Amino acid sequence: MSIESKFPVNDWQLALEALNDGVWNLNVQTSEVWFSEKWHQTFGYSKEEVKTLEAWLSKLHPGDVADGTDQFERLLRGEIKTYSTTIRYKEPSGDGYKWALSKAIVFDRDQDGNPRRIIGTHTDITSQKKSEQALIESKRRYKALFEYSAAMICTHDINGIITSINPYTLELLGYTEQEIVGKPVTNLIHEKYRHNFALQYMVEIRKKGKASGIMHVVKKNGQLAYLLYHNHLFKQSDDVQYVIGFGQDFTDRIMAEDALRHSMETFSSVFTYSATGIGLVSPEGRWLDANMALCEMTEYSKQELLNMSFQDITHSEDLKADLILVQRMLNKELSTYNLEKRYITKSGKIIWILLTVSLVWKADGSPDFFISQLMDVTRRKQLLDEINNKNTELQATQVSLQKKITQLEELSHIIAHNLRGPAANIKLLADILKSTTEQTSGTADENSMANLMSSEQAIAFIHDASTSLMNTLESVLMIAKISLNKEMPYDDCDIEAIAEDIKNQLHGLLVEKKADFELKLGVKKISYPKIYMESILYNLLNNALKYSDPQKDAKITISTRPEGKHVVLSVGDNGLGINLQMYGHKIFKLNQVFHDNKDSKGVGLFLIKTQIESLGGTIEVKSEEKVGSEFTVTF
Incomplete structure (x- = not known):
């Protein structure tokens, strides 16, 4: 029986037409399969790799084997004359799959009508499938982009009528789809900008096929929104044209830029002016x-x-x-x-x-x-400095005035105390002289004062009293001169020379007290008024000799040393000493005497303290009874 008699003409032509594709031949009874050279070149497998039906099916995508089984069985049963489906072959490299259009017919049956041989073709449709898949994927992505994008997407026709709008845009503007779709896009534009937008936008989109800029859109609640748009014109045919628009809500940025511009203008004005x-x-x-x-x-x-x-x-x-x-x-x-x-x-x-x-x-x-x-703040600093200086001067003046008040009080006590006695004596002696004169004229009583003293004696006493009065006045004038801070010239006082001169003045007392005199001069010369320096050293040395301990030989030490910006002078002795706990607060007061000495008047220490403090110095004393004293002067 010939092939032509067993198969219809159409089926036989189909087999011949497929010779340009990959041809395969399956022996149903032995499961052996044969593939043409074209098939091996197209799908990349060697003859040894696909000799049997089982080996062949292992090269297919598992899903495609399951999907094609039902149709293949129907072919075997004779229910359909032609088997046709798409299948995927694994790439021999394992990197992916190739698509094939698979067609087959039963080529030979036995006497009972069971199929013995099937012949078919495999056409490589990988490129076509990829294009289809790409289109499907593109549609899927566009749908996802349109429905889920956080960007504004809408379409309108060539006349500006909105045909679609995505959910994000509806949510942003507050409208429903029914309120937007089918309406002109210009309905969304603020009326202030609507006319110019309609003219410029539609002209630009038609001429250039694209347009971009900022839309001033009114939301449903009446608020103004700034949208940055990029729209493109697409043509399906000369009669079918549409525009896809993409937008971003630029409102926050515009407002921020306005605020920033205002801030910068404000800062610029403040900065400049x-x-x-x-x-x-x-x-x-x-x-x-x-x-x-x-x-x-x-x-x-x-x-x-x-x-x-x-x-x-x-x-x-x-x-x-x-x-x-x-x-x-x-x-x-x-x-x-x-x-x-x-x-x-x-x-x-x-x-x-x-x-x-x-x-x-x-x-x-x-x-x-x-x-x-x-x-x-230069002027303010200058004024503050001037105020501080004035305050310092006022404080110094206050202290100085307080000192002067204290000194004047002490001077008044001197005058009251020291002048009262000599003045009273002079008055008394004057009364005696008067009485003597009256006695001579025979008018005086026998018991008058004239009988008590001769005129010569009275005159002698008056002389002594007036001398005492003059000495007291000189002391008072000296104290007053120091207290009033009379300007005194400064000299380079040679301490050793001044000490030697004072030793000569007190020579007799030094011999009497058997005094040992020692100099320890760390500073040989001190800038100070010489008359004051001589007075200070004289009084301190004289006191050290007058109040020496009669039970031991006197020892006096004069020392000097630098101390920062100052010079310290000290005079120490091993004399009687002073009970500072009892007399310390009085030691530099006027007319204060702490030992029995007929020559002591309590003026010397007061004088030198007044002299020292009038020129900004200080004097201190350390003393212990029966041990000695040390007077320290800081210049």
């Missing part, structure tokens, strides 16, 4: 910008400052404190700081500045620039 100096400074200290007030303050032009750093014009004594504060701010220990410092202007003048500094940071957390505000 402020009477306070304002400068922008880099983290390294270089001037980035400076306003007119700062330039006038420092006497530098803006360009000159921009070529300098703040360190260049800061007074060297103030720079360290400023740099420490700058570093603390860079370390984020401070958010701002205030400092009074000095700048040196272009002409070399020193000005005081009240500086307030803040730091602007970049988004990445690094320092951007400092904002420095500077106020010239």
Whole structure:
């Protein structure tokens, strides 16, 4: 039986037409399969890899084997004449699959009608399938993009009628789909901008095929929204054209830019026209910008400052404190700081500045620039210094006046105490002389004072009393002269020479007291009024001799030493000493005597204390009974 008689003409032609594709032949009874060379070239498998039906099926995608089984069995049963499906072959490299259009017919049956041989073709349709899959995927992605994108997407026809709009846009604008779709896109535009938008947008989209810009859209609640749009014109045919529009809500950015613009304009006005100096400074200290007030303050032009750093014009004594504060701010220990410092202007003048500094940071957390505000407080500092000086002078004057009041009180006591006695004696003696005169004329009583003293004796007593009175007056005048701070010339006082001169004056007393005299001079000359220095040393040495201990030989030590900016002079002895706990508060008072000595009047220590303090010095004493005393003078 010929092939033509067993198979219809159409089926036989189909087999012949498939010869240009990969041809396969399956022996149903033995499961052996044969593939043409074209098939092996197309799908990449060798003959040894696909000799049996089982090996062949192992090269297919598992899902395709299951999907094609039902149709294949129907072919075997004769229910259908032609088997046709798409299958996927694994790439021999394992990297993917190739698509094939599989067609087959039963080529031979046995006497009972059971199929013995099947012949078929495999046509490589990988490219076609990929295109179909790409189209499907593109549609799927577009649908997802349209429905789920957080961007505005809509379409409208060539006349501007909206045909679709995505959920995000509806949510953003507050409208429903029914309120938008089928309406002109210009209905969404704010009426202030609607006419110009309609003219410009539609002309541009038709001529150029695309348009972009900012739409001023009114939301359903009446609020204005700024939308940045990019729209494109697409043509399916000359008669079918549509526009896809993409938009972003730019409202927050526009508002932020407006706020930033307003802020910058405000800052620019403040920066430019402020009477306070304002400068922008880099983290390294270089001037980035400076306003007119700062330039006038420092006497530098803006360009000159921009070529300098703040360190260049800061007074060297103030720079360290400023740099420490700058570093603390860079370390984020401070958010701002205030400092009074000095700048040196272009002409070399020193000005005081009240500086307030803040730091602007970049988004990445690094320092951007400092904002420095500077106020010239030179005049205020000068006034404060003048006030402080005046206060210091007033305090010194107050202390001096208080001292003078105390001294004047003590002077009044001197006058009352020291002059009362001599004056009373002179009056008494004058009365005696008067009585003597009256006795001579015979008018006096026998018991009158004239009988008690002769006129010669009275005159002698008057002389002594007047001499005492004059000495007292001289002491008072000397104390008053010192107390009133009369200007005294300063001399280079040779301490050793002055001490030797005083020793000569007190020679007899030195011999009587068997005194040992020692000099320890760390400073040989002291700048001081010589008359005061002689008075101080004379009184201190004289006291040391007068109040020496009769039970032992006197020992007196004069020493000097530097102490900072001052010079210290001390006179120590091993004499009787003073009970400071009992008399310490009186020791430098006038007319205070602490030992029985007929020559003591209590004036010497008061005089030298007055002299020393009138020139800004101090005197102190250390003393212990039966051990000795040491008087220390600081000049």
